[in-house]
Amino acid sequence: MAHTDVSEHRYTVLSNEPVAEGVNRLRIESDVARTIRPGQFMNLQVLGDASHLLRIPLSFKRADAEKNEVELLFAVVGEGTQRLAKMAVGESSTLVGPSGRGWWLPEREGRALLVAGGIGLPPVLAAASMLAAAGVGFDAIIGARTASMLVHPDVDDVVGYGIADGAADASGGYDPERMVLVATDDGTAGHAGFTTEIMSKLVEKRSYAQVYTCGPAVMMAGVARLASERGVDCQVSMERMMGCGFGACSCCNVALAKGGNALCCQDGPVFDAQEVAW
Amino acid sequence: MVSSVNMAVDLGGIKMRNPLNTASGTFGNGLQFEGFYDVGATLGAITCKGVAAEPWDGNPAPRLAELPSAMLNSVGLQNPGVEGFVERYGSYLTGLREKGCQVICQIAGHSLDEYRRATELFEELAPFASGFEVNISCPNIAAGGAAMGGTPAAASQVMEAVRPLTKRPVIVKMAPHDVAEIGRALEAAGADGLSLINTIPGMAIDVHTRKSRVCRPTAGVSGPAIHAVAVRMVWECAQAVSIPLCGIGGVATGADAAEMILAGATAVSIGTANLYDPTCAPRILAELEDWAVEQGVSDINELIGAFEC
Numbered sequence: 001m002a003h004t005d006v007s008e009h010r011y012t013v014l015s016n017e018p019v020a021e022g023v024n025r026l027r028i029e030s031d032v033a034r035t036i037r038p039g040q041f042m043n044l045q046v047l048g049d050a051s052h053l054l055r056i057p058l059s060f061k062r063a064d065a066e067k068n069e070v071e072l073l074f075a076v077v078g079e080g081t082q083r084l085a086k087m088a089v090g091e092s093s094t095l096v097g098p099s100g101r102g103w104w105l106p107e108r109e110g111r112a113l114l115v116a117g118g119i120g121l122p123p124v125l126a127a128a129s130m131l132a133a134a135g136v137g138f139d140a141i142i143g144a145r146t147a148s149m150l151v152h153p154d155v156d157d158v159v160g161y162g163i164a165d166g167a168a169d170a171s172g173g174y175d176p177e178r179m180v181l182v183a184t185d186d187g188t189a190g191h192a193g194f195t196t197e198i199m200s201k202l203v204e205k206r207s208y209a210q211v212y213t214c215g216p217a218v219m220m221a222g223v224a225r226l227a228s229e230r231g232v233d234c235q236v237s238m239e240r241m242m243g244c245g246f247g248a249c250s251c252c253n254v255a256l257a258k259g260g261n262a263l264c265c266q267d268g269p270v271f272d273a274q275e276v277a278w
Numbered sequence: 279m280v281s282s283v284n285m286a287v288d289l290g291g292i293k294m295r296n297p298l299n300t301a302s303g304t305f306g307n308g309l310q311f312e313g314f315y316d317v318g319a320t321l322g323a324i325t326c327k328g329v330a331a332e333p334w335d336g337n338p339a340p341r342l343a344e345l346p347s348a349m350l351n352s353v354g355l356q357n358p359g360v361e362g363f364v365e366r367y368g369s370y371l372t373g374l375r376e377k378g379c380q381v382i383c384q385i386a387g388h389s390l391d392e393y394r395r396a397t398e399l400f401e402e403l404a405p406f407a408s409g410f411e412v413n414i415s416c417p418n419i420a421a422g423g424a425a426m427g428g429t430p431a432a433a434s435q436v437m438e439a440v441r442p443l444t445k446r447p448v449i450v451k452m453a454p455h456d457v458a459e460i461g462r463a464l465e466a467a468g469a470d471g472l473s474l475i476n477t478i479p480g481m482a483i484d485v486h487t488r489k490s491r492v493c494r495p496t497a498g499v500s501g502p503a504i505h506a507v508a509v510r511m512v513w514e515c516a517q518a519v520s521i522p523l524c525g526i527g528g529v530a531t532g533a534d535a536a537e538m539i540l541a542g543a544t545a546v547s548i549g550t551a552n553l554y555d556p557t558c559a560p561r562i563l564a565e566l567e568d569w570a571v572e573q574g575v576s577d578i579n580e581l582i583g584a585f586e587c
Contacts, residue, residue: 007313008557045554051346053501053554096556241342243349244553248306250327250353251342260335261356266310 005035006099006246011044012092014069016085018076021148023119024085026072032097033063033070038126039102039237039270042070042095043245048083055096056080057242059123059214059269061154073151075119099245100269103127103212103235105134110209111177112138113202113232114158115195115223117215121151123237123269127212128158139179139202143195143215147188155182179206196222208232211273214239224273234273240264283570284577287322289545290471290522291447292380292409294322297539297578298563301526301549302384302411302451303327303353304500307367308374314556318377321559322545325473326367328386328413331395333359343482343491348501348528349550350482352492355386355416360399372406380408384451387426388419390439397443409447412440415476425453430463437467447471449524454478457511458518465519473524473547474515475508501550502528509541516542516583530558532565539566542583 011030019025032042043055062071076085087093103126106112112131116124121142131138140158144150158180181198182190191198196219203226213223214237227234240252247266254262255277262268262275285296300308302325308317317324336356343350358366363383371381383400387393393412400407414427414436427433433450440448449471450464461472477498482491490497508527516523522545525538530551538546546566551558570578 005313006310052344053347053349053550054344055554241340241344243342243351243550244310244556246306246556247310248556249304249342249351249553250336250356251351253336253339253341253353253356255338260333 006097008094008096010092011095013087013089015089016087018085019073020151021146022076023149023151024074024076026074026084028070028072029068030070030095031068032095033068034065036060036063036070036098037102038130039123040098040100041245041269042097042099043242044084044095045093046080046084047087047091047093049079052080052083054080054243055245056084057099057245057265059126059237061122061125062129073119073122073154096245100265101267103130103237103270105130106136106210107233108209111206112136112210112212113199113208114138114140115199115211115213115215115219116140117143117195117219118145118149120213120215120237121154123214124212125154125158137175137177139181139206141181141183141195141198141202143183143219144189145185147184150182150184150189155180194222195219196226199223199226203230203232210235213237220273221278224276224278227273235270236273236276237269238264238271238276239269283567283575284579285567285570287544287579288522289323289447289524290409290449290469292323292382292449292471294380294545295378296322296563297535297545297566298559299323299382299524299545299547300325300552300559301547302413304549304552307363307371309367309370311552311556315560318374318379320563321379323380323382323408324374325382325411325547326363326371326384327357328355328384328416329357329360329363329396330355330386330388331360331392331399333357333362334386337493340492343497345482345499345501346503348499348503350480350492350497350499351477352494352497357386360396360403364403368404368406375406375408381406382409382411382449383407384411384413385440386413386416388416390435393436393439394443397440401444407446409449409470410440410444411449411451411473412436413451413476415451415453427460428453430456430460433460434463434467437464437469441468449473451476452515454507454511457515461515461519465521469521471522471524471544472515472519473526475504475511475527478504478507500528502530504528505534509537512538512543513541513585529562530555532562532569535562535566536569536581539578539581540583540585542585544582
């Protein structure tokens with residue numbers, strides 16, 4: 001039985017700054033970088049208000065095991081993330097992780113499609129890094145409500161992932177086949193509309209072996225449906241309120257298609273889309 | 279650590295190396311904490327998550343809302359049934375016993391028959407159980423969802439249903455009301471000990487949507503915010519019964535645990551603090567021991583109920 005690799009680690013803020021409307025980039029030094037895998041998450045304790053008990057579960061964009069460094073992007077949405085956005089360089093606290101089951105490589109040969117919506121971006125970027133390192137070609141669709149909420153340069157980096165980001169890329173770097181498409185709800189950047197509208201056209205033109213998606217539940221449900229219709233495997237990274245983030249409280253249930261519930265923090269956050277009751 | 283103070287206590291026949299236990303539903307089944315510390319070598323006991331005869335799906339999402347110094351939960355006792363529980367955790371829990379940590383299995387049910395069936399299954403399949411904790415706060419399906427043990431008479435019925443089916447110690451997890459009266463009834467019905475309190479019923483309303491912030495209108499409040507209420511109820515119950523108590527409610531420090539002991543608890547469970555501060559138990563234990571030393575006793579049992587009005 002697994003999950004005993006979850007433990008408490010110290011973290012120290014290396015940088016913490018706004019990079020898009022309502023989004024901060026946080027770089028931390030922590031030895032969780034040595035064990036965390038793409039699609040897993042960590043639970044940060046944030047300084048400043050002891051009456052807020054619960055840690056903040058956050059997925060990450062990139063971990064550098066050699067530098068002991070993790071890069072995260074987080075939406076500043078509630079009291080806790082507002083406090084996190086105020087943590088200064090050099091401040092230190094603890095995190096619990098690495099938590100949950102992350103992304104896995106495609107089980108079938110072929111190209112992958114990444115679909116990110118809003119703050120679902122960081123784990124999708126981690127998937128891009130994983131695929132690049134494994135030499136799996138991929139395309140990406142990235143959505144946001146409006147242009148000012150798109151995170152740059154991360155979105156642009158996806159085009160040349162493996163070069164601009166300094167990650168190992170077994171495929172030899174830039175993939176000339178790679179398509180990276182942007183959608184905004186209001187049309188201020190890229191396609192005016194939803195990521196799923198782009199996806200439904202893209203899957204007509206290209207065939208995929210695996211879809212990776214993270215974003216609003218309604219978007220992921222649409223992505224899962226499109227993938228299912230074309231017989232493409234689909235991995236979804238789910239989000240839930242969490243009490244602990246490591247399987248102790250059973251508060252973060254995800255209803256399963258076969259009936260019953262899984263726990264997002266321990267059985268997920270990444271699920272095979274067909275396992276989930278949408 | 280070699281202690282100058284005897285920390286061992288006896289919770290109704292469950293012999294604990296120290297008073298620290300875990301509140302059911304906040305500790306997984308122990309295994310989830312092995313990355314934080316050596317559970318079997320540290321705690322006096324663990325209380326496993328409530329298990330019924332058959333698997334329960336639990337409630338739909340959302341099951342959790344955060345409140346100031348507290349949380350509100352409505353998990354609905356999601357569990358894999360006794361067989362599934364033993365299959366997944368039996369060998370791990372047997373290992374805890376071998377390390378000297380007692381294992382208390384919690385029994386859940388929607389009817390007296392379900393409590394009986396779960397107890398029989400545990401008797402048959404769980405030799406690792408040091409004793410049982412009966413959760414009488416489960417909804418009674420026949421009574422429209424009211425708590426199974428909401429009155430002295432109803433609580434006694436549950437205890438009387440379970441009692442003849444096991445010779446192992448049986449303690450009862452009490453809801454936070456009428457603890458003196460219901461405690462006396464449970465003692466008369468054969469309970470070896472009582473644990474209190476379960477979460478306090480509460481509500482959190484999203485004023486924008488006018489809906490509950492969790493899946494049900496009411497749910498259970500836990501965490502440091504309820505600690506003072508829990509200490510008061512342990513104190514009231516301790517004066518009403520002569521069986522030992524396990525104090526539960528917002529314990530996050532050694533001083534919190536010490537308050538429970540002074541109020542009359544023999545053992546103390548850590549609950550919500552396990553979730554947000556999963557390394558807290560070894561620290562709380564060390565603080566508790568320091569307190570006993572500071573109090574100048576050679577045995578922590580001398581401090582049980584030593585509150586001076």
